[in-house]
Amino acid sequence: MPDPRTHLVGPAAEAEIRRLTRRSLLVGGVATAVGAGALAALRYGPDEAGIPWFLRRVLEGNERLARATFSNRLAPEFPRARAAIPRVNGRYGMAETTDSASWTITLVRPDRHDAVLTLPALYGLPRSEMITELKCVEGWSEVVAWGGVRFSDFAAKFGPAPGQFDYVALATPDGGYYVGLDAASALHPQTLLCDTLNGEPLPAEHGGPLRLVIPVKYGVKNIKQIGRIEFTRKRPADYWAERGYDWYLGL
Numbered sequence: 001m002p003d004p005r006t007h008l009v010g011p012a013a014e015a016e017i018r019r020l021t022r023r024s025l026l027v028g029g030v031a032t033a034v035g036a037g038a039l040a041a042l043r044y045g046p047d048e049a050g051i052p053w054f055l056r057r058v059l060e061g062n063e064r065l066a067r068a069t070f071s072n073r074l075a076p077e078f079p080r081a082r083a084a085i086p087r088v089n090g091r092y093g094m095a096e097t098t099d100s101a102s103w104t105i106t107l108v109r110p111d112r113h114d115a116v117l118t119l120p121a122l123y124g125l126p127r128s129e130m131i132t133e134l135k136c137v138e139g140w141s142e143v144v145a146w147g148g149v150r151f152s153d154f155a156a157k158f159g160p161a162p163g164q165f166d167y168v169a170l171a172t173p174d175g176g177y178y179v180g181l182d183a184a185s186a187l188h189p190q191t192l193l194c195d196t197l198n199g200e201p202l203p204a205e206h207g208g209p210l211r212l213v214i215p216v217k218y219g220v221k222n223i224k225q226i227g228r229i230e231f232t233r234k235r236p237a238d239y240w241a242e243r244g245y246d247w248y249l250g251l
Contacts, residue, residue, distance in 0.1 A: 075190055075215035075251070078131045083145040083198050086134050088205045092239065093176025094225050100201070100209035108230035109160040117158065119209060122193065125149040125157065130190060132215035134222065135251060146213045147196035152187045160231050169236030170212060173227030180236035180247065181214070181221070190215050193226070218249045 100119055107115040128150050135141040151168075159165070168186040171178035185191065194213040195202050202208035207224025214221055220240045230236070241247040 073216070075132050078133070078143045080131055080145060082143040083131050084142055085198065086142040086144050086206065087140070089136060089138075090177075090220070090224070091205075093172030093174055093178075094204070094207075095173070096204065098204045098209050098225065100195075103209050105210070105226060106228045107158060108228070108232075109165075110231060110233060111160045111164050115158070119195070121158075122149050122154065122195075122210075125153045128192060129196075130192070130213075130215070132190065132213075134213075134215070134219055136219040137245070137249075145198045146192055146194045147199070148192040148194035148210075148213070150189065151191040151193055151212075152189065154193055155187060155231070165231035165233060167232050167234065167236055169228075169230040169232060170223050170226050171228040172223070172225050175228070177223060178237060178239050179212070179221050179223045180238040180241070181217075182248070185214065185217065185250075188214065188216060216251055218251065220245070221249050 103119050105117045105119075107117055109115075126149065127147065129145065129147045131143060131145045133141050133143050155168075166183050168181045168183065169178065170181070181191075190213075192213040194207070194211050195209060197203065197206055197208075202211065204225070207222075210226050211224040212222050212226060235247075238247050240249075
């Protein structure tokens with residue numbers, strides 16, 4: 001029997017080799033062009049708010065997933081014996097010393113006049129305490145006993161009418177640090193305007209006299225030394241989202 005490996009000989013074999021070579025070159029060229037185009041799009045495509053577009057798509061996907069699974073789930077709470085003092089981390093926009101007696105909060109609402117509140121305005125609201133874990137994007141965590149008033153109670157008394165806002169923006173008095181929250185996160189039952197740490201007045205280095213505590217978010221959302229609160233329809237700026245982090249930052 002003839003050897004099947006040699007059934008093409010002479011001109012017929014050369015023609016087949018040329019056909020296969022042209023096809024391989026064509027397929028390879030198309031694949032190379034597609035790959036080069038994709039790489040160029042990744043490298044040179046437009047940034048969105050200072051973030052490469054493909055990374056922004058990933059962050060937006062993370063946010064959609066986090067929102068879909070949020071449903072007011074509660075962060076775990078712990079025995080008081082577990083509570084400790086967290087490390088001092090992040091001083092953006094913070095003053096070295098604060099005076100709680102003269103501290104003010106500028107309040108901005110879409111359907112009411114702006115207002116300036118002092119801390120005693122919060123004292124008539126129901127008090128809440130919780131022992132939850134503060135988690136940092138750097139990888140460390142600490143169980144802390146927090147005390148203050150629920151943001152939902154604050155919003156019910158001082159905020160706009162229900163349904164009049166979609167987001168909340170919070171900032172330090174000098175605007176040096178700022179975070180944005182969607183309304184559902186701001187009104188979560190464990191979101192506190194916090195003024196005590198492990199049963200003691202909140203010290204300045206940990207955000208005193210007033211900070212946000214939201215244990216369903218990473219620590220960078222737990223803004224210290226709140227000087228401004230705005231209820232808004234527009235998605236607000238966020239310090240770390242502008243620097244490449246996820247805007248939502250849910251746990």
